[in-house]
Amino acid sequence: MRFxxxxxxxxxxxxxxxxxxxxxxxxxxNQQGTETPCFFIFFMPSDMESRMxxxxxxxxxxxxxxxxxxxxxxxxxxxxxxxDVLDYKMEFVEYVENKEKQKLRALERExxxxxxxxxxxxxxxxxxSVAETIPWIEEIEKLEEKIGDGIYR
Numbered sequence: 001m002r003f004x005x006x007x008x009x010x011x012x013x014x015x016x017x018x019x020x021x022x023x024x025x026x027x028x029x030n031q032q033g034t035e036t037p038c039f040f041i042f043f044m045p046s047d048m049e050s051r052m053x054x055x056x057x058x059x060x061x062x063x064x065x066x067x068x069x070x071x072x073x074x075x076x077x078x079x080x081x082x083x084d085v086l087d088y089k090m091e092f093v094e095y096v097e098n099k100e101k102q103k104l105r106a107l108e109r110e111x112x113x114x115x116x117x118x119x120x121x122x123x124x125x126x127x128x129s130v131a132e133t134i135p136w137i138e139e140i141e142k143l144e145e146k147i148g149d150g151i152y153r
Contacts, residue, residue, distance in 0.1 A: 066118040
C-alpha cells in the first residue's frame with residue numbers, strides 16, 4: 001500500500017459522506033457557488049520524523065471545517081451536534097487505496113467554533129518506508145568488491 005495525501009483526503013471525504021451523504025465535502029477552497037452546510041478539508045502544518053531503518057513517521061495535521069448558514073438561530077447547536085458525531089465517528093480514518101483499506105488512528109482530536117465555523121482538528125501519524133536510492137543488489141555487489149581484496153575499485 002502506498003500512502004499519499006490525495007488518498008488521505010479522499011478517505012476522509014468518503015468517511016464524512018457516509019455520515020452526511022447530503023452535505024458536500026470540498027478539498028479546495030471554493031470561492032463561488034459554495035452551498036451551505038458543507039465541509040472543507042485542509043492540512044495544518046505537518047512534519048516527518050526519522051524512525052528505525054528506512055522508516056519515517058509523518059505527522060499530518062488535518063482541519064475538517066464545517067460551515068453552515070450564518071445567523072441561523074440554531075447554528076451553534078448544529079455545530080456542537082456535528083462535533084459530537086465527529087468525535088464518535090472519527091476515532092479512526094479508514095484509509096483507502098484502490099481496494100485495500102487500512103485503519104489509521106486520528107490522534108490529538110479537538111474541536112472549536114471560531115468565527116461561526118466548526119474546526120475539527122486531528123493528526124494522522126502513519127509510519128512509511130522511504131524508497132532506497134541504491135537497489136539492494138548493487139549495494140551488495142559493492143560490499144563484496146570491498147570485502148574481496150580490501151581495495152576499493
